[in-house]
Amino acid sequence: xxxxxxxxxxxxxxxxxxxxxxxxxxxxxxxxxxxxxxxxxxxxxxxxxxxxxxxxxxxxxxxxxxxxxxxxxxxxxxxxxxxxxxxxxxxxxxxxxxxxxxxxxxxxxxxxxxxxxxxxxxxxxxxxxxxxxxxxxxxxxxxxxxxxxxxxxxxxxxxxxxxxxxxxxxxxxxxxxxxxxxxxxxxxxxxxxxxxxxxxxxxxxxxxxxxxxxxxxxxxxxxxxxxxxxxxxxxxxxxxxxxxxxxxxxxxxxxxxxxxxxxxxxxxxxxxxxxxxxxxxxxxxxxxxxxxxxxxxxxxxxxxxxxxxxxxxxxxxxxxxxxxxxxxxxxxxxxxxxxxxxxxxxxxx
Amino acid sequence: xxxxxxxxxxxxxxxxxxxxxxxxxxxxxxxxxxxxxxxxxxxxxxxxxxxxxxxxxxxxxxxxxxxxxxxxxxxxxxxxxxxxxxxxxxxxxxxxxxxxxxxxxxxxxxxxxxxxxxxxxxxxxxxxxxxxxxxxxxxxxxxxxxxxxxxxxxxxxxxxxxxxxxxxxxxxxxxxxxxxxxxxxxxxxxxxxxxxxxxxxxxxxxxxxxxxxxxxxxxxxxxxxxxxxxxxxxxxxxxxxxxxxxxxxxxxxxxxxxxxxxxxxxxxxxxxxxxxxxxxxxxxxxxxxxxxxxxxxxxxxxxxxxxxxxxxxxxxxxxxxxxxxxxxxxxxxxxxxxxxxxxxxxxxxxxxxxxxxxxxxxxxxxxxxxxxxxxxxxxxxxxxxxxxxxxxxxxxxxxxxxxxxxxxxxxxxxxxxxxxxxxxxxx
Amino acid sequence: xxxxxxxxxxxxxxxxxxxxxxxxxxxxxxxxxxxxxxxxxxxxxxxxxxxxxxxxxxxxxxxxxxxxxxxxxxxx
Amino acid sequence: xxxxxxxxxxxxxxxxxxxxxxxxxxxxxxxxxxxxxxxxxxxxxxxxxxxxxxxxxxxxxxxxxxxxxxxxxxxxxxxxxxxxxxxxxxxxxxxxxxxxxxxxxxxxxxxxxxxxxxxxxxxxxxxxx
Numbered sequence: 017x018x019x020x021x022x023x024x025x026x027x028x029x030x031x032x033x034x035x036x037x038x039x040x041x042x043x044x045x046x047x048x049x050x051x052x053x054x055x056x057x058x059x060x061x062x063x064x065x066x067x068x069x070x071x072x073x074x075x076x077x078x079x080x081x082x083x084x085x086x087x088x089x090x091x092x093x094x095x096x097x098x099x100x101x102x103x104x105x106x107x108x109x110x111x112x113x114x115x116x117x118x119x120x121x122x123x124x125x126x127x128x129x130x131x132x133x134x135x136x137x138x139x140x141x142x143x144x145x146x147x148x149x150x151x152x153x154x155x156x157x158x159x160x161x162x163x164x165x166x167x168x169x170x171x172x173x174x175x176x177x178x179x180x181x182x183x184x185x186x187x188x189x190x191x192x193x194x195x196x197x198x199x200x201x202x203x204x205x206x207x208x209x210x211x212x213x214x215x216x217x218x219x220x221x222x223x224x225x226x227x228x229x230x231x232x233x234x235x236x237x238x239x240x241x242x243x244x245x246x247x248x249x250x251x252x253x254x255x256x257x258x259x260x261x262x263x264x265x266x267x268x269x270x271x272x273x274x275x276x277x278x279x280x281x282x283x284x285x286x287x288x289x290x291x292x293x294x295x296x297x298x299x300x301x302x303x304x305x306x307x308x309x310x311x312x313x314x315x316x317x318x319x320x321x322x323x324x325x326x327x328x329x330x331x332x333x334x335x336x337x338x339x340x341x342x343x344x345x346x347x348x349x350x351x352x353x354x355x356x357x358x359x360x361x362x363x364x365x
Numbered sequence: 366x367x368x369x370x371x372x373x374x375x376x377x378x379x380x381x382x383x384x385x386x387x388x389x390x391x392x393x394x395x396x397x398x399x400x401x402x403x404x405x406x407x408x409x410x411x412x413x414x415x416x417x418x419x420x421x422x423x424x425x426x427x428x429x430x431x432x433x434x435x436x437x438x439x440x441x442x443x444x445x446x447x448x449x450x451x452x453x454x455x456x457x458x459x460x461x462x463x464x465x466x467x468x469x470x471x472x473x474x475x476x477x478x479x480x481x482x483x484x485x486x487x488x489x490x491x492x493x494x495x496x497x498x499x500x501x502x503x504x505x506x507x508x509x510x511x512x513x514x515x516x517x518x519x520x521x522x523x524x525x526x527x528x529x530x531x532x533x534x535x536x537x538x539x540x541x542x543x544x545x546x547x548x549x550x551x552x553x554x555x556x557x558x559x560x561x562x563x564x565x566x567x568x569x570x571x572x573x574x575x576x577x578x579x580x581x582x583x584x585x586x587x588x589x590x591x592x593x594x595x596x597x598x599x600x601x602x603x604x605x606x607x608x609x610x611x612x613x614x615x616x617x618x619x620x621x622x623x624x625x626x627x628x629x630x631x632x633x634x635x636x637x638x639x640x641x642x643x644x645x646x647x648x649x650x651x652x653x654x655x656x657x658x659x660x661x662x663x664x665x666x667x668x669x670x671x672x673x674x675x676x677x678x679x680x681x682x683x684x685x686x687x688x689x690x691x692x693x694x695x696x697x698x699x700x701x702x703x704x705x706x707x708x709x710x711x712x713x714x715x716x717x718x719x720x721x722x723x724x725x726x727x728x729x730x731x732x733x734x735x736x737x738x739x740x741x742x743x744x745x746x747x748x749x750x751x752x753x754x755x756x757x758x759x760x761x762x763x764x765x766x767x768x769x770x771x772x773x774x775x776x777x778x779x780x781x782x783x784x785x786x787x788x789x790x791x792x
Numbered sequence: 793x794x795x796x797x798x799x800x801x802x803x804x805x806x807x808x809x810x811x812x813x814x815x816x817x818x819x820x821x822x823x824x825x826x827x828x829x830x831x832x833x834x835x836x837x838x839x840x841x842x843x844x845x846x847x848x849x850x851x852x853x854x855x856x857x858x859x860x861x862x863x864x865x866x867x868x
Numbered sequence: 869x870x871x872x873x874x875x876x877x878x879x880x881x882x883x884x885x886x887x888x889x890x891x892x893x894x895x896x897x898x899x900x901x902x903x904x905x906x907x908x909x910x911x912x913x914x915x916x917x918x919x920x921x922x923x924x925x926x927x928x929x930x931x932x933x934x935x936x937x938x939x940x941x942x943x944x945x946x947x948x949x950x951x952x953x954x955x956x957x958x959x960x961x962x963x964x965x966x967x968x969x970x971x972x973x974x975x976x977x978x979x980x981x982x983x984x985x986x987x988x989x990x991x992x993x994x995x996x997x
Contacts, residue, residue, distance in 0.1 A: 139800070146712045183792060190792065194707035194715055196730040196772075197790045203702055203783025204622035205629075207672050207727040211700040212634050214725050215559040215670045223788055224705065224726040226719045232795045234821035235804045237861040246855070251793060252832065298831040304847065305834030311844070311851045321855065333793075335903060338956045345793035349800025357803060359858040361851070362794050362820075364809040365829050473981060474974030510980060572984035574922055584988065607981075608923035647921040647989040648935070649947065679920030679957065683950065706925070706961065713960040717920055717953050733964075773925075813943035814910045817952050 019065040020175035023097040024053045025088070025118050027111045028073040030157075039110075041073030043084060045091040052160060056101065059168030064175055068095035070118075074110040077117075085121050092118075093126055099175045100126070102148075104133025104163045105140060107155040113350070116144025123147055129174035133163045134189075139350055141189055149174070149188045240322075244358035247325035249348060251333030251341075252299065252306035252365040253291030254282070265292025266335035271344040273351070277326045281310040293334030294365050306363055325357050333364055367544040368594035369457040371436070371537030375464040378414050378496045386531040391464060393498065393528060401527045402500065406516040409503040413745055416496050419482045420742035423499060426478035426776045427468045428521045428603050429492050429616040432461040432529035435598065442529065443522050443599040445580025453598035454591075459532040465495035465616060466528060468521040469746045470502045472513045472573065478609035478776045479738070486738040489778040491785065492616070499745055500524055511572055518604050521615065543628055545592050548639060552667060555636040559669040562639050563593070563623050564659055564692070566684055568605050568612065568676040569644040575604035576613070576676075578642055584651075588643040588659040590666070593624045596640065608678050610732045610778040611704050617777065622784045623672050623702070638668060643688070645681045652680075656687035663692050670698040675781045678706060678732075682718040693722040704729040704779035705789050709771065715789070728789035729781055732773035740766025795819040806857045806868075808832060808850060816865055822857040823867045826850060869937070869993050874916070876986065877905045878933035882979040883986060890938060899958045901932040906951040912940035915947040917989040919954035924981060926958040927965045931982040935989050 028034060028041040030051040049057050050069040057066050070091045077084050092100060100122045102115035112134045119130040124147075133151040134141045141150055149170055153163040166187040173180060183190040199206060206223070213220040238244050255263055261272040268290075279286065282303035289299040289306060304310045312324045329348045333341070352360065374389060381392030395412055402410065415421045433442045438456015441448050467480070480492045487493035502520055504513045545551055552560060567576035569584035576583045578591075578601055591600060599619060605612040627637040643659045646652060663671055671692055675685045682703070689699050705715035705728055715731070763769070772778040777785070795818060798805040807820035810832050815823045826832030833847045857868045871888055878884065879894045879901050892908075894901045902919045909915050914937035926932070 146710070180792075192712070193792050194705055194711035194731045194789050195792055196734050196787055198786050199788050200786070202622060202626075202786050203727050203729050203780075203788055204626045204672075205783070206788070207623060207700045207702050207783055208626045208630055208635075210725050210727060211561065211670050211672055211698065212559075212630065214698045214700060215561075215635070220725060222724055222726045223790065224703070224715060224728045226721060226723050226726075227714055231819055232799050232821065234862045234864070235798055235802060237804055238859045241855055241859050244858075246858075249793070249797065295830045298834065298836050301836070302834060302843075305831040305836075305843075308833045308847050308851050311833075311848045314848070315851065315855070320852075331793075335900075337899075337959045338952070339959055341793050342796050345796035346800055348793075349797050352797070353801045357801065359803050359855075360797055360801060360805040361854050361858075362797065362805060362807050362809075363826070363832060364807065364811075364815070365832050473977035510977065511984075568923065570922055570985050571988040572981055574985070584992075605923075612923070646992060647917050647985050648992050649915060649918060649950075651992050652918065677923035678925060679923065679954070680918035681923075683918060706957070708960055709964060714956070717957040718950065719953075811910050811943075813945055813948055816945060817948045 019063050020099060021095065021097045022064050022066045022099045022101055022171065023092045023095045024049070024056065024066050024069045025102040025115065026051055026069060026071055027114065028071065031071040039073045039075035042076055043070060043072035043088050043091065045070045052164070055160065055164045056168055059165055060172065063172060064099065067097065072114065074114060077114040078110050085117060088118055089121055089125055092122060098128055099171055100128055100130045101167065101171055102132040104151065104153045104167065105138060106153055106157055106159065107135040107138055109139050112138035112140025113143065116140040116148060119148035120144055131167060131171050131174060133167050136189055143346065145189045146191050146193055151188050238359050242319055243322040245323045245325050245356065246312070246321050247352050247357040247360045248307055248312065248328040249360060250307050250328070250330050250363045252363055253289045253332040254287055254299065254303045254307040254330050255290050257286055257288050259288070259290050263290045263330065263332055265290055265332060268332040268336045271329055271331035271348060274328055274330065275326060276309060276324065276328055279309055280313045282307060291332050291334055291365060306365060325355060366454045366592040366594045367542065368454055368597055370541045370543065370597060371457055371459045372462045372539045372541070373459060373532050373535050374538045375461050375496060378464055378498055380414065384531060386535050391461060391528065391531060398524060398527060402520045402523045404516050404520060406505060406508050406512055407502045407520065408505045411501045413499045413501065414496065415482050415499055415745070417482060417494050421482045422741040422744050423467065423469055423480045424478060424746045425469065425471060425476040426480050427470060427472065427517055427606055429614040429776070430466045430521050430525040431616045431619045432464060432466060432525050432532065433599065433619060434459050434529040434533050436533055440598070443526065443602060446522050447526065450579045453600060454594035458598055459535060459537060461529060461532050463495060465492055465497040466521060466525045467492065467497045467499045468502065468517050469499055470517055471747055472517065472606055473510055476606060477774045479774050480776050481738055481741060484739050484741060485736060486775060489772055489775045491777050498524070498528065501745065514573060514604065514606060522602070543594050543597065545594065545637065545639060548666060551636070551638045555632055558634065558636040560638050560667065561627060561635045561670045562641060562663055562666055562668045563627060564641050564643055564663065564671050564673040564688055566643045566645050566673065566675055566681065566688065567601065568681065570647050573606040577602050577604055583642070583644045584646050586644060588641050588655055588662055590662060591640050591642055593628070593637065593640050596621050596624055601642065605676070608773065609776045610773040611677055611729070611781050613676050613780065613782055614777065617780060617782055617784055622782050623674060638666060645676065645684045652684050652687055656684060656691050659688055660691035660695060663697060664695045668697060672700050672702065674702045674783065679717050682716045686718045686720040686723060690720050690722045700725040700727065702727045702729065702781050702783045704781050705731045706733055707731045709733050709735050727783060729779040729783065729785060730787045730789045732779045733771050735769060736772055737767055737769045804858045806854045808854050812867055821862055821865055823865065824850060824854040824857055825867065873938055875936050875938040876933055877901055877908065877936060880931040880933050880979050880982050882983050883933045897930045898926040898932040899962050901934060902951070902955045902958050905934040905936060906955050908936050909948050909951050910943065912943045913937050914944065915951060916993060917986065919951055920957065921985045921989070922981065925961050927961040929978045929982060931979050933982055933986040935986065
């Protein structure tokens with residue numbers, strides 16, 4: 017087979033297997049093109065060939081992250097590709113996350129260029145834009161016709177190791193990745209030019225925009241508390257008795273997801289703290305002292321709040337790295353968004 | 366102050382019977398040089414000469430200097446080290462252009478600083494473009510690290526001074542004149558032009574992290590106003606041995622790029638009135654004090670804009686931001702020069718500090734970027750250091766002799782005075 | 793965590809925490825101060841009834857925070 | 869400031885030997901020391917030396933000493949933010965840890981450089997008292 021070898025990843029829907037009812041499809045592979053792969057292949061011409069396609073249901077993927085990614089990587093590696101393409105996922109959230117996650121894993125493990133396509137508000141876009149080239153697409157599969165040529169063009173460039181242009185030139189979402197380039201003038205001369213412009217009140221372009229540290233725009237207030245679904249999250253380490261996920265007492269490497277169905281009150285018999293940063297006696301005696309399930313249930317019964325979300329999330333804040341805390345919160349956030357909660361209470365010790 | 370810099374282009378550097386400058390070639394009597402720089406604290410001193418394009422790797426490089434000699438005007442180059450610190454910056458100084466004096470040696474175990482004279486690594490260091498007189502020195506048994514650093518620093522200054530002497534009576538190929546008048550006069554000189562100063566922050570924190578102003582340990586100074594030409598005569602020198610990519614070598618100070626580039630625009634689109642030398646100390650109190658004082662000085666000078674440069678990693682980001690914030694608060698425009706530690710993938714935040722006032726930043730690039738340097742034919746120094754130098758990997762030294770490292774191990778790669786064309790950008 | 797939750801879920805979030813300055817630096821917009829590190833929403837010195845009502849007060853304040861528009865970081 | 873008003877958060881054995889001073893000994897690497905200092909600052913201790921003093925990166929030198937005040941008062945938000953930023957930077961760099969054989973003289977050198985930065989900080993604040 018001629019040309020640069022490409023493997024393509026799509027979900028059950030684009031493979032023509034079915035919609036939501038087939039989203040639990042386990043991963044499998046097929047030789048050659050499937051679904052949108054044919055349009056990509058047409059755009060590649062002779063230079064690149066889709067040698068195989070890997071297909072997985074979105075629900076199966078997102079519910080089996082730990083096992084599914086190695087499985088898929090193995091299938092992809094079996095085709096011995098030089099470039100990997102996923103999607104496009106448009107605005108499909110779980111599909112976008114899957115495309116991004118597979119791209120990230122392929123890039124890291126197989127060390128080949130990866131590319132996908134998404135609508136910029138797809139949650140997968142923000143999560144994986146640093147790891148993959150994500151071609152900016154429209155928000156639905158109706159925009160396939162526009163998405164394919166841009167993806168094919170960039171894939172060809174990547175496959176041929178050609179220089180990749182700016183996000184504007186190539187149509188990918190800005191990765192926010194810092195790179196080194198050779199400017200025409202040395203740094204000091206650029207600084208003098210910049211100062212002259214700044215002094216004259218002319219437009220100038222900083223080479224390093226200051227990241228906005230630590231601020232998120234406050235979201236608007238709840239309109240009607242009595243209809244609101246409120247979720248509880250804690251970094252105080254409250255876990256079911258026996259700490260089933262073995263969350264570490266400090267520098268936690270994970271968070272736990274726990275069901276509150278049927279619990280009106282947390283007690284020493286049912287829950288405990290995994291936190292190692294403070295005296296655990298009080299929290300172990302009555303875990304409500306860290307995670308106020310008892311009060312929330314009363315407020316729920318009284319109709320003060322609409323409902324308490326029946327899943328709570330717990331990790332241990334003590335010694336957990338800033339990056340990990342952010343990562344856990346991101347994952348928790350995606351689930352809470354999907355669950356349609358209206359407000360969140362985070363408790364910390 | 367008016368300083369003439371007489372540039373003598375060096376065609377080659379060779380060992381010879383007599384140390385002299387003949388037909389553009391610098392001849393060095395090796396024995397005499399070794400005798401001149403001899404120091405009881407140092408054992409095995411040796412000298413080598415390397416040229417651009419030669420397959421040579423030098424590591425770990427401590428300092429690079431440029432031979433300059435005071436032909437007229439008061440004082441000596443590197444004031445305070447060999448004399449009573451007479452003020453420099455006036456008269457005429459001769460420069461052996463195209464030549465470097467490089468000191469090499471391990472002061473502490475992890476010391477870094479690679480200069481490749483050929484191959485891809487050569488693009489990252491300005492010193493691959495110089496003909497270098499390389500001085501290799503080992504310490505005597507039992508010598509303390511502080512003493513070792515001081516001894517090696519003095520060897521560099523002495524050797525440079527010794528070699529520079531050959532240019533005293535030479536006819537320069539080019540003469541450039543730099544002049545800054547006393548502040549009051551200078552401020553009035555170009556009434557229509559914006560008045561600009563330079564805040565020159567130096568790494569000053571302790572062992573291997575020091576800089577000297579007129580031979581004074583600069584951690585002990587409060588920010589102070591000097592004439593730009595004083596810097597050209599070696600008023601500022603390096604005692605900084607870590608963070609090879611963004612430490613300022615003495616060569617950088619002598620050729621301090623912001624100073625020369627501000628002079629390029631002087632009288633045309635700005636009025637360059639002076640330099641404020643500042644420091645980067647360990648305590649937050651010192652940082653606050655120095656930035657308060659620098660901002661006060663800058664304000665009292667009545668300038669409209671300043672360029673602020675940085676030296677080193679991490680904590681100097683705080684000095685940079687404090688200077689920026691406080692000077693901008695006085696209504697004075699700032700442009701900053703920094704470099705970045707954005708991770709090998711460029712995905713992390715570049716600086717350890719930030720401030721909204723810092724809206725005009727020039728960056729010298731991401732020091733965590735990775736490069737593979739192929740094996741070169743000859744090594745001067747200790748290439749085994751590569752495995753443990755800053756930015757090295759486990760097994761950085763491959764079987765084929767190539768090394769994979771972060772560019773932070775390359776001397777001058779992301780110089781925060783803005784010496785290089787390389788810089789950071791975003792995709 | 794709180795920042796990321798507010799950003800991702802796109803709903804108001806409130807941080808019940810003991811060390812308010814930490815909450816401020818981690819960027820919480822709505823902050824509800826708690827009792828003490830080992831027992832942020834309780835006080836073992838109180839009777840169970842009093843402790844419950846203390847906890848209820850703290851939670852009610854948190855809910856009130858969720859129902860209040862803020863333009864910057866606010867400690868309730 | 870007086871010696872007894874200071875607390876050195878450290879994992880550097882060489883600094884531990886400075887018996888005139890009070891120490892908070894940290895088991896762990898550079899990041900853990902910064903984390904500990906961050907926690908102190910959150911509790912209202914003053915941050916006296918910059919957590920990223922020196923140009924040797926946290927993934928190159930496991931030894932770290934940070935000077936804080938022994939007594940606590942009002943939390944200094946600016947210092948807390950600074951400490952948090954330093955912690956984040958240290959964590960990012962620690963992802964690419966450089967393997968170091970601390971059993972050779974090399975480890976002593978790293979301890980010495982860390983200690984010297986601390987000594988310079990101490991000298992500065994003691995001259996200013």
